[in-house]
Amino acid sequence: MLSEHRVLTTTQITQLAFPSRHVAHARLLKLHRWRVVDRFQPLVARGSAPHHYVLDTAGAAIIADEDGISPHELGYRHDRAMAIAHSLQLAHTVATNGFFASLVAVLRLS
Incomplete structure (x- = not known):
């Protein structure tokens, strides 16, 4: 999913692939430790943003x-994957992926 959608939040990944936030968080923590995924939290004016995940080097391999x-040959570069964190397109990409994840979540429940 990350290879296709570039960046997904914890909530979006939960909607797409896991039965609960707790299960998603536990799995994402392992994947992060194994460098399958990398993560960042964008700065926000109030509170804290959710973790945003991108593909890491082991995941690309x-x-x-x-x-x-x-x-x-895949065209993966870690610096390019993480560049979304500072991109002006981050909010748009996350919103688009949120719509997609919400659709999948609704279909999974039906």
């Missing part, structure tokens, strides 16, 4: 291996 190519 896994995807490339499944496709029978190298991470280089």
Whole structure:
């Protein structure tokens, strides 16, 4: 999902793939430790933003291996994956992905 959608929040990942926020958080923590995913929290005026996840180097290697190519051939670069954190397109990308995740969540419940 991260390879296709660039960045997803904890809530969006939960809606797309997990039965609960607790289960999602536990799995995402392991994936982060294994460098399958990387995460950041954008600065907000009040409170704190949710973690935002992007593909990390081990995750790119896994995807490339499944496709029978190298991470280089996949076109993955960690600096480019993390660049979304400072992009003017972050809010738009997260909102678009939120709409998609909400649709999937509704369909999973039906």
